[in-house]
Amino acid sequence: MKTTWNHSGTRAVVAGAGGIGAAVALALADADADVAVLDIDAEALAKLSRPRTAEGPGRIVGVSADLTSADTCHTALDRAARQLGGLDVFVHAVGANDRRPVLETPDDVWDRIVAVNLSSGFWLGRAAGALMVTAGYGRILYLSSVSGLLAHKDHAPYAATKGGINQLMRVMAREWAPHDVTVNAVAPGYTETDLTRAYLARPGMRASMEALVPAGRLGRPDDLVGPALFLTSAEARFVTGQVLYADGGRTLV
Numbered sequence: 001m002k003t004t005w006n007h008s009g010t011r012a013v014v015a016g017a018g019g020i021g022a023a024v025a026l027a028l029a030d031a032d033a034d035v036a037v038l039d040i041d042a043e044a045l046a047k048l049s050r051p052r053t054a055e056g057p058g059r060i061v062g063v064s065a066d067l068t069s070a071d072t073c074h075t076a077l078d079r080a081a082r083q084l085g086g087l088d089v090f091v092h093a094v095g096a097n098d099r100r101p102v103l104e105t106p107d108d109v110w111d112r113i114v115a116v117n118l119s120s121g122f123w124l125g126r127a128a129g130a131l132m133v134t135a136g137y138g139r140i141l142y143l144s145s146v147s148g149l150l151a152h153k154d155h156a157p158y159a160a161t162k163g164g165i166n167q168l169m170r171v172m173a174r175e176w177a178p179h180d181v182t183v184n185a186v187a188p189g190y191t192e193t194d195l196t197r198a199y200l201a202r203p204g205m206r207a208s209m210e211a212l213v214p215a216g217r218l219g220r221p222d223d224l225v226g227p228a229l230f231l232t233s234a235e236a237r238f239v240t241g242q243v244l245y246a247d248g249g250r251t252l253v
Contacts, residue, residue, distance in 0.1 A: 005031055005229040005230055005233045005235070006031060006032065006233075007028055007031040007032055007033035007058075007089075007229070007232070007233065008031075008032040008033075009032070009033075010028065010031075010032075010033035010034070010088045010089055010232075011033070011034050011081070011084035011085060011086050011087055011088045011089070012025075012028045012033045012034070012035045012036070012084075012087075012088065012089035012090070012091065012232070013035070013036045013037075013038065013077060013080045013081065013084070013087060013089070013090050013091070013128065014028070014035060014036070014037045014038070014090075014091040014093060015037075015038045015039070015067060015090075015091065015092050015093060015094050015120065015124055016037075016038070016039060016091075016092070016093035016094040016095070016143075017037050017038075017039035017041055017044035017045055017047075017048055017062070018039075018044070018093070018095070018193060018194055019191070019192075019193030019194055019221045020093050020143055020188070020191065020193060020221045020224050021037070021039075021091070021093030021094070021143075022037075022044070022048055022221070023221035023222055023224065023225055024091055024093060024221075024224065024225060024228045024229075025037050025048060025060055025091075026048070026060070027225040027228070027229055028058070028089070028091075028229070028232070029050070029057050029058040029059065029060050030057045030058070031057070031058070031229060032057055032058050033058045033089070034052065034058045034059050034061075034084050035058060035059070035060045035061070036060075036061050036062075036063050036080035036081075036083055036084055037049075037060060037061070037062050037063065038063050038065050038067060038076050038077070038080060038124075039062070039064070039065070039067075040064065040065060040066050040067070042062075042064055045062025045063075045064060046062065048060050048062060049061055049062045061080075061083055061084075063076055063079055063080045063083070067094055067116070067120040067123075067124065068112075068115040068116060068119070068120065069123075070119075070123045073120055073123035073124045073127060074123060074126075074127045076124075077090075077124055077127040077128060078127065081131055086131075086135065087128060087131045087132060087135075087138070088132075088137065088138060088139065089138070089139045089140075089141070089232045090124065090125070090128035090132075090138070090139075090140045090141070091140075091141045091142075091143070091228065091232065092120070092121045092124060092125065092140075092141070092142045092143060092165075093143040094116055094117065094120050094121070094143075095116070095117055095143065095145075095158075096112065096113050096116040096117060096158075097113070097155070097157075097158040098112075098113060098157065098158075099154040099155065099199065100154055101153070101154055101156075102156045105156060105157065109157065110157050113157035113158060113161060114157065114160075114161055117157075117158065117161035117162070117165070118160075118161040118164045118165060118168070121142060121165050121168060122168060125140060125142075125168070125169075125172060125183075128140055129172060129176055129181060129183075132176070132179070132181045133176055133179045133181055136179055136180055137179075137180045137181065138176070138179075138180070138181035138182070139181075139182055139231065139232040139233070139236065140169070140172065140181065140182065140183040140184070141183075141184055141185065141186065141228055141231050141232050142165050142168075142169050142183075142184070142185040142186075143185070143186060143187075143188070143224070144162050144165050144166055144169075144185040144186065144187040144243055145158070145159075145162040145187050145188060146187055146188070146189045146190075146245065146247050146250050146251050147159040147162050148162030148163040148165065148166050148187060148243075149163075149187070149245075149251060150250075150251065162187075165185060166185055166187075166243050169183045169184065169185050169241070169243075170183075170241045173240040173241035174241060177240055177241075180237065182231075182236060182237065182239060182240035183240060183241065184231045184236075184239060184240060184241065184242050184243070184244065185242070185243045185244070186224055186227045186228055186231065186243075186244050186246055187243050187244065187245045187246065187247065188219050188223070188224055188246050188247060189213060189218075189219050189245075189246075189247030189248055189250035189251070190209050190212075190213070190218050190219060190250070191218065191219035191220065191221065191223070191224070192218050192219065192220055192221075193221060200218075206218070212250060212253065213247070213248040213249060213250050214248060214249030214250075214252060214253060215248030215249055216248075217248065218248075219246070219247065219248060223246055223248075224246055227244050227246050231244065
């Protein structure tokens, strides 16, 4: 996907090699950034990885890491930044969901989703922020969700973590604004990714989801690329602490 946002010379780390994370990583590299992607899925990392060539665009390197502990998050972020020679952009696109009612949600499911969605966002964001505050520049972007605002049933842990991400990034934004470090979030509506494929395959589910979106369709990973490239660019220097809903109007109804 072509973009007008120039990221030449940008050193970016993207956490998450899944649908949206992969789309953002590829778009950053196509905009001439050098990108490191963090994920536990070695196969997904191998598919994304590519060298920088004389003709461009930017390279993508994979860093294998389990992002469910503080130590591994800090180690992976620092390793990626060293490989890139610094850090200008960090994107958190890690997510897990488990759709069931609150009364049927066991503790281990709650703990796992909180660790993957929210705790990794804190640990990785803190590590990225430490480097950026010291350098006096940085762009941090979180992938949130309309579930952080709307009360979807059967989404309690997921919705709680996305609401937590929204407030986490706002506090980071306030603390780091004096250092030219911005922190924002993009909140997609229902998007077609590996995380949602099985759910959408249920009889009638796709049609019922599309009926909730004024734009008349579900989102695609590429729909998040433009907002992500803008919010991680130098041009977004005065935008911080904001949740941008890229949802086809889902939050309007």
